[in-house]
Amino acid sequence: MRARYLVLQDGSAYHGYAFGADNEAVGEVVFTTANVGYPESLTDPSYKGQILVFTSPLIGNYGVSPEQWESDSIQVNGAVIFDLTMPSHYTSIMSLNEWFRREGVPGIYRVDTRALTIKLREVGVMMGAIADSIDGAFRILRDAPRYDDIDFTRLVAPKNVISYGDDDSPCIGIIDCGVKMSIVRNLLRRGFRVVRYPCHMWKNALNDCDGILLSNGPGNPNLLTHLSDVVTDIIRDRKPTLGICLGHQVIALGIGARIQKMRYGHRAINKPVLDLIRNRVYITTHNHGYAVDPQSIKGTGFRIWAVQPDDNTVEGLMHERLPILTTQFHPESKPGPLDTTWIFDEFAKMVTNHGH
Numbered sequence: 001m002r003a004r005y006l007v008l009q010d011g012s013a014y015h016g017y018a019f020g021a022d023n024e025a026v027g028e029v030v031f032t033t034a035n036v037g038y039p040e041s042l043t044d045p046s047y048k049g050q051i052l053v054f055t056s057p058l059i060g061n062y063g064v065s066p067e068q069w070e071s072d073s074i075q076v077n078g079a080v081i082f083d084l085t086m087p088s089h090y091t092s093i094m095s096l097n098e099w100f101r102r103e104g105v106p107g108i109y110r111v112d113t114r115a116l117t118i119k120l121r122e123v124g125v126m127m128g129a130i131a132d133s134i135d136g137a138f139r140i141l142r143d144a145p146r147y148d149d150i151d152f153t154r155l156v157a158p159k160n161v162i163s164y165g166d167d168d169s170p171c172i173g174i175i176d177c178g179v180k181m182s183i184v185r186n187l188l189r190r191g192f193r194v195v196r197y198p199c200h201m202w203k204n205a206l207n208d209c210d211g212i213l214l215s216n217g218p219g220n221p222n223l224l225t226h227l228s229d230v231v232t233d234i235i236r237d238r239k240p241t242l243g244i245c246l247g248h249q250v251i252a253l254g255i256g257a258r259i260q261k262m263r264y265g266h267r268a269i270n271k272p273v274l275d276l277i278r279n280r281v282y283i284t285t286h287n288h289g290y291a292v293d294p295q296s297i298k299g300t301g302f303r304i305w306a307v308q309p310d311d312n313t314v315e316g317l318m319h320e321r322l323p324i325l326t327t328q329f330h331p332e333s334k335p336g337p338l339d340t341t342w343i344f345d346e347f348a349k350m351v352t353n354h355g356h
């Protein structure tokens with residue numbers, strides 16, 4: 001066992017042991033309370049630029065299997081866990097340790113993740129670094145740019161247009177800021193052709209496709225000024241549109257709403273969401289650190305259709321007249337409960353009805 005350290009911007013240091021690659025990591029330190037689904041979370045492009053702390057104490061139990069991946073590689077800059085367990089599962093092709101090693105991502109285990117989570121919950125998320133010495137970790141941290149100032153979508157958006165499915169089917173254009181593969185799968189399952197456009201090519205998506213999906217993605221939505229006209233054009237073209245997480249935030253910005261940074265965000269697979277229209281509660285998957293200011297929705301032509309009952313976060317927006325729907329939560333639910341996959345059925349209906 002080789003000692004390794006996690007240090008935080010507030011000067012605190014946590015002792016643990018090394019797993020995965022031998023390099024160092026820097027990033028915004030955030031925690032997820034999901035107790036299953038570590039392969040999906042680790043490969044979620046929305047985590048780019050972040051060091052992910054798992055509050056669940058046993059991570060690695062069922063190993064690594066590519067069917068569970070949300071993209072083709074580990075996306076987190078580093079991981080912090082308590083107990084690194086050996087895998088026992090028939091689909092597992094390697095251990096977490098080996099996976100991190102192969103992909104050049106460092107991890108640290110046997111960290112007191114309870115103390116760390118309480119700190120992040122109370123002080124708020126902050127920058128941190130993982131290295132084999134405390135001094136080394138502080139040095140990296142000092143020189144690192146701040147998470148909120150970097151546009152990480154450039155690192156995770158596809159380089160080229162990618163198409164899936166049957167050419168004759170109606171087409172959904174994904175404005176791709178780092179889409180999770182289970183969103184693509186949910187659209188394919190409903191009979192659509194799916195085309196992923198790198199997010200700066202959003203105009204092509206609007207020209208070529210019957211419906212638009214503005215994807216999830218990493219980083220500060222306020223930096224995505226190159227997407228600011230998306231919403232004007234979607235409204236002008238009356239395009240059926242679904243915005244998920246970052247996509248929801250981009251739509252909110254486009255209608256003139258404000259986005260704020262949350263203290264520690266929502267990263268979990270058991271967050272209640274109250275549907276104000278159907279008067280129902282869903283248990284949902286979340287991964288976000290920014291949220292829409294509800295006051296700023298007034299007078300935009302959109303209404304809030306869902307909220308998070310614990311802290312009143314805006315969870316969904318819909319246009320008063322046009323087929324435009326958004327969710328701050330993740331209806332694809334990978335990992336997580338399947339309460340809200342109906343959102344994709346609703347979107348499919350919006351696209352189909354619009355064509356007639």
Ligand SMILES: NC(=O)CC[C@H](N)C(=O)O
Binds near residue numbers: 046
């Ligand atoms: N999962 C996402 O799309 C995250 C959106 C955004 N980066 C946030 O943290 O709020």
